[in-house]
Amino acid sequence: MVRKTIMTAALVALALSAAGCNTVRGVGDDLESAADAVDEET
Template identity: 50%
Template structure:
């Protein structure tokens, strides 16, 4: 029973970390695109 709980918590933590990585990656791409737009205007 404890093993199943630990496994479920591990899977939940893994899925949250993957979601966070995608969010940070998307934010980085947004910042990069703003920087490129500013370079094009200059």
């Protein structure tokens, strides 16, 4: 039963991450931009 629940949660997480791929990519770009700005300040 626990294994089935974990598998279901993993599949849901995979589906959500695939659906939000563009959003996640945008967040990654924002984080990279922020990291570059911090690097330039130091």
